Amino acid sequence: MTLRSGVTWLPSALLLLQVPGCLTLSGPEQVTGTVGGSLSVQCRYERQFKENNKYWCKSPCLASLRTKIVETTKSEREVRSGRVSIRDHPATLTFTVTLESLTESDGGTYRCGIHRPWTEGLIDLTFQVEVSVSPGCLSLSCPRRVTGTVGGSLSVQCRYEKKYTDHNKYWCKGPWLPPLTRKTVETTESQREVRSGRVSIRDHPATLTFTVTLESLTEGDGGTYWCGMDRPWTEEPFVPTFPVVVSVSPGCLSLSGPEQVTGTVGGSLSVQCRYEKKYTDHNKYWCKSPCLPSLRTKIVETTESQREVRSGRVSIRDHPATLTFTVTLESLTESDGGTYRCGIDTPWTERLIHLTFPVEVSVVSPGESHTPSPRPCFRLPDLPGHPLVRTDMELKSWLK
Template identity: 35%
Template sequence: MRLFPVLLWILFPGYQAVLVVKGPRAVRGQPGGLVTVRCQYNRGFEALPKFWCGGRTWHCSNGRIVETTGSQAVVKQGRVSIRDNHTQRVFTVTMENLTLADAGTYQCGVLKTGHPDPRNSVKVIVSSGLTKQPDAPSSLNTDLNFSPTAVVNDTRFIILFLLLLLLKGLIFLSIIGATVWVSMLYQSSCREMKPDGQGCWAVTGPWSVCGRPGGSVTVRCRYEKGDEDYSKFWCREATTLETWRCSNGHIVETTWSEAEVKRDRVSIQDNRTRRVFTVTMENLTLADAGTYQCGITRPGLNLRHTVSVIISPGAHTPVLHGERGPQSVACPA
């Protein structure tokens, strides 16, 4: 059983080796004659270059023998030629004037930049015991009943592939869950020891701000030394089960500079000297109330701080029921 396609798929999510390229498992010719190999590929790969090379596994030995240019023109290199038919999605390789040294395992494949190349292995047999037919390939070469590689026909491989797909998803979800859990646990314990939040996380700020309809609120978020050059953002927090991400993207974001950026009624400006970025929401409405995040866009996991925005239409002082119990939040007069 060939496990290389499965392993490559796990390492490279974009890998599509299964059922992308298929062709004969073996072709036979005689010295001085020729063999023709027709390899079929899936829809969507018409414009990609096709190649022929020697090698037993996913690696070509001594490079590609011949390769198309992405068009249907014939390309010939020495005694080997290749031609692609975009309509039938079949490319044809012809080896002429065969010698005994031409016998071996070859690969017909599709060249995909940035991904392992989908390919099919073909064994070329050169035998002097055949009746000489120099002007025509053998019946094996003209067989158009393409069969997928043995790995696709093996039911056990299909089951293994699906199990690995499930395992990959479970591992990914476990990593995300563990990251969120550790983050929330750390912030919760730190807030109990340091009510002001300073030093708890790379981004700190107020837990809540309060404003009135038609008014404005200003949120100042601090960050640590070394994060000056990263962009800063303001967004609505997603559901309680997905607090690590923003809902519907960033509302407003800096451009890696101290210039003010404004989008509709929300603006943001970074002060790198003080390591503070300021978010202002103007012309408030009741619909603006909710949980937001001020954060830093960094490679990997973004750093962020959660802020509750309260809109109070009356003159009374609202009460915020947060992690530290009921808290009175005074709205500006």
């Protein structure tokens, strides 16, 4: 179908595409195994997709071609289809796909995916993984590339041969120049799990793997690392190491804040929202949901010249030095309760819609209590090349 604008559209029902930008679903970009062996792919998802079906498919993953190889269901967290199995781990917000008895023909482009009903989103969430199968015997294999988001965490699983079960395993940042290489973290014969600051390593002899986890990621964590095994030079003339490129993206942390805040009648409450550095000079605002421009629902908004603005009982203050802005509601009444949004005003030249984050405000009588719960960041998906022309009615439905 071709629109008058000249943009060619495929029926969206046929597409299972990767949503760029926000890393709602992430995993290794490349994994490697050997003929006759097995490999595992671990994909990480957000809490909001805990109950959704997870699947593994061979690219291009067109629904019309029925390319899903294996898929979980609400009642079956672990499913097997031939040599391929998938297991959902809701407790850790990950799912693992395992390919066994590998053949060279298993190499290719796959996608781990999350099924979303049409009521939830436009398309399924998928993440591309390149699978390579080597005929040789890899003493040590790992994903070649892994991606995480600022403030989040990522894991790298490395697989080794049985003869290295009792050897020390380690993780270091490149370039790899023994004996000058400084190991970030290393297991020992007596310590199978070791932590050093934000980095931990755990050896799993039963599965012949070890896992390195990096937490509280920063953009400075990106770079080339090496997973390795420490071995006496008397055994072999080389030390098994494998390079892993780590990428850290701003991801979906464009705008984040508390999910719920509570105040008491007659008192005040504050909401602090955090944003990315690139939005330092943008206007910040507070509005009552659904926050449609046509309804003029902005209550208070900063400007380039006014970092602090008040409107009646509500004030907003931007703190560029800490990349946060704070909204304060004073002299609270019960009618102040409801769903609001902290937002960032972005020109149409930058993105189709503003960045907003929903905040549920509760106002209780003195003496009552309410415990808020944390919420992951919220970001509407970017679809480059696919203009989202929405009516106010459609936006109201989206923003609820």
